[in-house]
Amino acid sequence: MIESCPRKRMLLGISFLGALTVFVLIVESHWTEKNNSRKRMFPVEQNSTCWERETFEIIQECQPCTDFEIASKSIGVCIHTHYKEVLKCASGEMVTRSCDKVAYIEERLFWKFESFMFVAAFISTFCVHIRKRVLNKRMLQRVQRQLANSV
Incomplete structure (x- = not known):
């Protein structure tokens, strides 16, 4: 059945599925950020948990720890996830806590992967087209030789 589909209809279907995939990824990423109801337990420097009982402000977004901080264990929270963020509680206390992952690094890795897959698909399509020719x-x-031999 797939062999009988015209090229335009096939490209339209593939484009639609690609757009649907990107749409689902965008909606899912926004949905999980807003509706993340489970409480994460990350290690906190100096055993301060003021951010659990007070309002807090994020001073420094989640970012990767340096190799020095990880190796020297100068910041204890870097040992667990290799990421850290700095918070300022309402009482004025500054706290460093572990965090999951850095969003901009994950997004950059995702788009690198997508770009690589696009290039690989383009090269594969080009090779298939050349092979078909x-x-x-x-x-x-072969048909010309058979015709020439039968005359």
């Missing part, structure tokens, strides 16, 4: 040319030459 070569096989068609061989078949045409």
Whole structure:
């Protein structure tokens, strides 16, 4: 059945599925950020948990720890997840806590992967097209030889 689909309809279907995939990824990423109801337990420097009982302000967004901080264990929260963020509680206390992952790094890795897959798909399509032309040319030459031998 798929062999009988015209090229335009096939490209339209693939484009639609690609757009649907990107749409689902965008909606899912926004939905999980807003509706993340489970409480995460991350290690906190100096055993301060003021951010659990007070309002707090994020001073420094989640960012990767340096290799020095991880190796020297100078910031204890870097040992667990290799990411840290700095908070300022309502009482004025500054707290460093572990966090999951850095959003901009994850997004950059995602788009690198998508770009690589697009290039790989383009190269594969090009190779298939070239191979198809070569096989068609061989078949045409064979038919011409058979016609020339039968005359």
